[in-house]
Amino acid sequence: MAPPKGKKATGPWSSRKGKAVNPKAPTGSGGIGTFKGAAPIKQDRKPDRPLAHPDSPVGRNTAPIDSARDTSVPPPPALDMRAMMKERGEKLVGQRVIGDGECYAMVDIMLTEGGAKTAHDFGKITTTADYKWGKLIPLSAVQPGDVLQFRDHVIVLTTKISIKGTQTDGRLFTQPGAVTETLKRGHHTSVVLAVNPDGSLEVAEQHVLDHTTDKLSTTIRKNTLYIKDGTSTNTIKTTKDGAKVEITTTMSWKVKGTIWPYQPLEK
Secondary structure, X not given: OOOOOOOOOOHHHEOOOOOEOOOOOOHHHOOOOOOOOOOOOOOOOOOOOOOOOOOOHHHHOOOHHHHHOOOOOOOOOOOOHHHHHHHHHHHHOOOEOOOXXXXXXXXXXXXXXXXXXXXXXXOOOOOOOOOOOOEEOOHHHOOOOOEEEEEEEEEEEEEEEEEEEEOOOOOEEEEEEEEXXXXXXXXXXXXXXXXXXXXXXXXXXXXXXXXXXXXXXXXXXXXXXXXXXEEEEEEEEEEEOOEEEEEEEEEEEEXXXXXXXXXXXXX
């Protein structure tokens, strides 16, 4: 308030010229011209809500939902890019190939539509580049939804089938057989759908062979990917045409080449 009339202004309301004015006022208005450090207007904010006063310039331009949010409440969690990629991959299996049909196109479209970073965010794209798709992780830490980048990856898969039985006349018989396949992924990209108990992976991929036709598949396929050498054996006992039969299937695989696993990241 101003001093009583007829009395000289003194105290904190007195300017250098004896004029009654707030000393914080700019010098052009008669004040000393000092300024207070930056701080929200009215220090009546809660310690856990250091927000600008709603009448301040910042407060007037802040969305109501932001002004009301209590900073003691954690922000919404980041999107789960792995879950998104797994879901999209499962839905695409069996569908017609997308984009230009290349393996790169499938993963690029999935990530882009899901709001994740793509190889374009991590380097220059060329037809022979070892694309980067996110955060590089150990192969042992791969989870469904991760992206795999291959270089000269080869699986030699051998399947041996042994059929042993006793004919109706009591004679024993054996029918051995073996088939060997070579599965190549020279420069390739796929998405992990599942991690199997034996360490192999189920992947969604396009631009791969349809082994029923020996031609490029026109649909996105789900394949089993072996990432290290291994063997599995399964035996079935049954009866066929009155004869007791024991069928043993032994699968063994040898693996070589390089796989870079990437955890997809939000854009």
